[in-house]
Amino acid sequence: MLRARPRPRSRILARAATLALLAALALVMPPHPHPAQAAIGGITWQDEFNAPAGTPVDQSRWRFDIGGGGWGNNEQQYYTNSTSNAVHDGQGNLVITARKENPANYQCHYGRCEYTSARLLTAATFTQAYGRFEARIKIPRGQGIWPAFWMLGNDIGSVGWPSSGEIDIMENVGKEPNTVYGTVHGPGYSGSGGISGSRTLGQPLADGFHTYRVDWEPNSIVWYLDGVEYHRVDPGRLGGNRWVFDHPFFLILNVAVGGYWPGYPDAATQFPQQMLVDYVRVSGYTSGDGNPPPATTRIKGAQSGRCIDIPGANPVDGAKLQIWDCNTTAAQAWTFASDGTVRAMDKCMDPAWAGTANGTEVNLVSCNGNPAQRFTLTGSGDLVNLSANRCVDVRDWNPNNGGKLQLWDCTGGANQKWSRA
CATH class of the missing domain: 2.80.10.50 (Trefoil (Acidic Fibroblast Growth Factor, subunit A))
Structure with a gap:
């Protein structure tokens, strides 16, 4: 979610709200099936979103980033904690809604925001190193719409971004409706230099639900779309740069509007746009306590x-x-x-x-x-x-x-x- 194409600066500014929360408690590749998969244990954290219609987000699981500072990408939305932007639909889904509206109290870096949306994160409620991180999502669509399911290192408050590491499990930009991107960012490979892979289907991802997942273990992260591997990264892919995926990370769900990479909504973009999340599930890595193996x-x-x-x-x-x-x-x-x-x-x-x-x-x-x-x-x-x-x-x-x-x-x-x- 931190990568823009092109990106003139890092996403450090994008972390202001996340850092405050932490201080208070932040190329198309073909499918590549592989029989060697991580040993995954039982579920360690989950949200099935089965609450009645109109129920707010469960704040024992999720908190909110709030604001309209552009998030380092010149994004045009103001993130709120309102049920107008994030709520249960009563049919087993969390609904994150991007709306075209610009109330006077929603101030953005360029003036009054034109859009509202929501960004949920588990920085204050749940972190984990290694395991399986998966969500079943029906993404929104349209030029300038940018949904994401991703993770940031829990040490972002002390080391900053990108040294904390970032794992983008799912990103889509509306101008490429059939393509999912999976990316890592770290020191020396951040922003537009992130290590990225993608998979393109024969129809828009927004047409239905899909499962987006990574299996993460020491020295390996593997991306899957609907159970089919399409990207993997290990320390040898980093060109000698430092591997920073060896400590706990937290989860983020959001829908951005506009930005350097996706571009901006045009006359054909319809609002509101909704991302439906059927579930988010995290499973453990069975090699023990989550620490790297002995040297x-x-x-x-x-x-x-x-x-x-x-x-x-x-x-x-x-x-x-x-x-x-x-x-x-x-x-x-x-x-x-x-x-x-x-x-x-x-x-x-x-x-x-x-x-x-x-x-x-x-x-x-x-x-x-x-x-x-x-x-x-x-x-x-x-x-x-x-x-x-x-x-x-x-x-x-x-x-x-x-x-x-x-x-x-x-x-x-x-x-x-x-x-x-």
Whole structure:
């Protein structure tokens, strides 16, 4: 929600109301299905919006940002806490309504605001690191209309934006009615430089309800539209910039009107415009307390009970990684580094010659910054090479000492399942 195209300045000014609240208590990509998904636990927070018609927002779950300062994007709405702009409809939905109106008391940065809307957030009521964050939404439509479901880091009050991090789960701009965007913003990749992906359907998203979701785990965020993956980000995508998605975030729902990226309403834009939210649900990440995994660990195979090992503890470039009886030597002391690499004995796990095909050997090579050296161990136990989109696999299902590793399509087989030990 902080990204504009073009954007002349950062969204720091957009956070004034959010910071006050915290002080008081803030390219089109094709679908890419992937069988390796995060291990998701039970629901930790939710709002099903089942209250009777006319019921205000539940302030034990949501609070409001209020004001018309342009929010860093030259937006034209004034956000209120009125049931005219956010209310239950009695049919299982929250309704956020953008209206064309300019009462004298709604002052914007350019004079009297022409529109009102609402922006709800959980900064004072709920934050969480890692897990599944999902909403079922029917978005509004029209030139200049900008609905969003997104998250900000809970440390925004102390470190500011973009160092706090931002995860945009769903953004749409009315001039692109068929396209959803998913983006992260952080230091060195904010505003129009955010790391973004998108998916375009054959009909406007506003024609019906869709589910918008991210699965977020240490060193990986994956976006889904209606259960189909279309974008993923890991530390290796940041061009050497800092990964700031390792602490709790809070949720935001809003409908903006106008701004640098969506442009402004025109004669064809009809008001009022409504965003219907059927539910918002957050599920836990099952790896424990939400903290990053230990820095150094053995990687143990589910089939064999043996660990990934550097043969002879000799870290020569091109050493063919194997499984071996688990031990405490440096040959099995792996580090999941912040740049997405997996390291031991000062070298990196590497697909031979940056290969991506089934059968590519998994070797040990000097760390070189090649994206081919990025791996992630998902909560479901798949050790995935992100460039190849394939899993680390024990060749020929060999459970014995010396069994060699390769890349292969993720099948869920026991010879592809790994855990930290």
